[in-house]
Amino acid sequence: MAVTIKDIANKAGVSRGTVDRVLNNRGRVKPDVQKRIEEIIQTMGYKPNRAGKALAARKKPITIGCLVPSIDNPYFDKVLNGFRRASQDFADYGISVIVEQVKGYDVQTHIDALDRLLQKKVNALCVVTVDDCAVRVKIDEIVRSGIPVVASNSDLTGCNRLCYVGCNYVQSGQTAAGILKLITGGNTKTLIVTGSVKMSGHNQRIHGFDKCVKMQTPEIDIVDIVECLDDDQIACEQTQHALQSHPEIDSIYITAAGVAGVCRAVKEAGLANKVKIVCFDDPPSTRALVQEEIIQATICQQPYEQGYKPIKILMDYLINGITPKNDKYFTNNIIKIKENI
DSSP: OOOOHHHHHHHHTSOHHHHHHHHTTOOOSOHHHHHHHHHHHHHHTOOOOHHHHHHHHHHSOEEEEEEEOOTTOTTHHHHHHHHHHHHHHTGGGTEEEEEEEOOSOOHHHHHHHHHHHHHTTOSEEEEOOOOOHHHHHHHHHHHHTTOOEEEESSOOTTSOOSEEEEOOHHHHHHHHHHHHHHHHTTOEEEEEEESOTTOHHHHHHHHHHHHHHHHHOTTEEEEEEEEOTTOHHHHHHHHHHHHHHOTTOOEEEEOSSOHHHHHHHHHHTTOTTTSEEEEEOOOHHHHHHHHTTSSSEEEEOOHHHHHHHHHHHHHHHHHSOOOOSOSEEEOOOEEEOTTTO
């Protein structure tokens, strides 16, 4: 016989309304009571009535807000496609998705975008945002108000987001170091061009690369690290300056966007094919540069999944009362070269 909300309420010694608030993440339940109810739900094996939930959801639509720094950053096109497809797939459950797009990684810009989403009365959030103290404080405030938050693409450290969906950045940095070793023989002077020191994913890619170099290929010499804010013009200028200051540079590792700008600087310096380049992701501009052999390899991270899966997780959490089993859901690191891109 199926376990009911009434059964759980009787076991916990609370009202059915309290159990319903826990199941649907509506807040206004003391933490110790919520924990006890969640344990009883798990022990008794409660399964929500999916058909009933879907019917109820149509009467009370759920809006999921998404924050993404996608302006002038083609990488996020596939993430946005994931959001759109999830919105279509889960429309029968009353799910709609709204997106706040911003440019770059300015902390206040991201906080303002979160406020705009909150003003639209969202029921949940999927965020691609900066790992900054002010942002983490904001996220914790949002979670305390009863709005669940999933971090996508780049994780947030030390805050109460529901889970993370995205790349294993340390592993991807190690993979990049391994590729650079193969294409240079391991004896190379490397410039690192990163997106933002405020993005944990970008920092982890540097950490993974550096860790692999120190442990396995100390002959790879990291000459300089520059920040381009995922902007092609800044990336071009920073690369030009680095190549002039360090003419010994013969390889470049790009941790995020700005790829076209880096490659433009390399071409203008007459160093195409001489300076070996490893980067990430495969928007059309990067695919063309791989085909030209300006870029030797790019590592892809399933951006569509980083848009679709967070919406699915939040839908299950809000409608079916399913808490994610994992704290982190890693996408795959996929190496692409001229022959398979």
